[in-house]
Amino acid sequence: FFEIYEFERIRVENKDFSDEELSQNIKWTRDLKKSVRMGLNLELENNKIVPCFYRPYTKKLLYYDKYVNEMRYQLPNIFPNGKEKENIVISVNVGCPVFAILATNYIFDYALLKFGNGSTPCFPLYRYNSGNRIDNITxxxxxxxxxxxxxxxxxxxxxxxxxxxxxxxxxxxxxxxxxxxxxxxxxxxxxxxxxxxxxxxxxxxxxxNYETIEPYPLRRTDIEPAGHSRCTPKLKADMKTGTIVIDNLTTLSGVPNTAWEYKLGTYSALQWILEQYKEKKIKDPTVAEKFNNYCFADYKEQVIDLLMLVCTVSVKTMEIIREMEK
Structure with missing residues (x-):
């Protein structure tokens, strides 16, 4: 990304050019086009690569930078450096058919809990102003x-x-x-x-703290692959039988009924994870050709571990919610 940007910045320096003349190998947002027209130099800084809560209980790496991220809104006042434990936010969805809520101490995607045309506003515990931490509850x-x-x-x-x-x-x-x-x-x-x-x-x-909780003891069943058959991802849940088919070789069983009841919108927490790790066809031809290197097999064990952790979270969450109903 940065190599392409710098090449284009130098190439069009002090020249009149249209947006269509820029390389199509990176995504040119509105602000990035302004930056290249201004001749702004951008270099990769490893300390700006931070974890981001992309979807419930699913993290991705984000390059957190005001010139690269479009429309950050209030995020710099909530997570000024993008570091974990700078803050805690209560995220909710608005404009969605089913209400959802989730706390996180990571930068989060604005579509974290979004369904349809909704959004994911948040209520932070703190906010920051010129490096000073301020209580957000007045x-x-x-x-x-x-x-x-x-x-x-x-x-x-x-x-x-x-x-x-x-x-x-x-x-x-x-x-x-x-x-x-x-x-x-x-x-x-x-x-x-x-x-x-x-x-x-x-x-x-x-x-x-879902990553440090005791994993739920789901039963894992593996079968030997036939010949040279490869791992074929399934990531399908059967709530009636309490099973999750990971791929054509591995199945998890023993998921308690209460685990499916912990929902964030229309999906249970477990379903969110299954949906995020599926192999999907990329519509954008450039992304599909140059950047679509995701292979579920590389993340299989990580996903199984995560499902066991979130299964515990789901069961314990529902235990507390049941107490509220008494």
Whole structure:
């Protein structure tokens, strides 16, 4: 990318040229065209390669740079350097048929929880201004909770966890189902504030630290390949039998029914993973020719490990949600 950009920058320097004359081997966004016209030099900086939450429980690497990333909106004020643990955000979807919510401490894709024409706004715990970290929950917001519950010990993190729990509450989602399809959620005051805080904190710990949790003991069945037959990806789930067909050689079984019930929109967490790791036909001919080197077999063991981890997350998440319904 950078080699092509630099070649084009030098080639068109001090010349009049149309967009069509630029090399089609990279994607020229609006801002990137401005940069090349200005003669801006861009070089690869390895410290700008950071993990990104692309879809639920699926990370990809992102080159995080204001000249390369188009329309970053408020992300630089939330994750100024793109580093993990700079912040925690509660991501929700808006304008979607089914509400979804997920906390992350990574930069996230704006389509993280998107369905159709919806979007994925977020509520960060902090924001940054000129390198200074600022509490995103305002003094006014804190005062509302302290006043309502008559408890001066309530902290901003307590409120953050409370909100995360409330937005997982099935009763809340049923009551405000139509509102959640078209507008940002509003937060009611529930009785027993501390109980909701603890539920929210437990949920957030599960969802943020899913990679370090105890994997669920799914049963793995492998068969020997016949002759020189290659691995053919399947990545299909059968909820009735509790099985996941990984490929023509490997099947996972023993997925509990409750694991499928933890949904982020219309997909369960497990289904999100299966969908993201499928081999897909790339429509863009340039991308298909030059960059489509994905092969599921290279990620097979990683995906199996991830499914076992997220299965545990799903079961434990539903246990907490069931407690809310009592």
């Amino acid at each position: 003094d006014w917001g804190l005062k509302q909770f302290v006043s309502h519950y008559k408890n001066k010990k309530i902290s901003r993190e307590d409120i953050f966890h409370y909100v995360y729990a409330v937005l997982h509450n099935p009763e809340y989602r049923r009551k405000y189902e139509q509102n959640l399809k078209r507008e940002l959620p509003r937060i009611p005051f529930y009785d027993d504030f501390r109980k909701w805080v603890l539920w929210g904190k437990s949920l957030m710990n599960l969802h943020l």
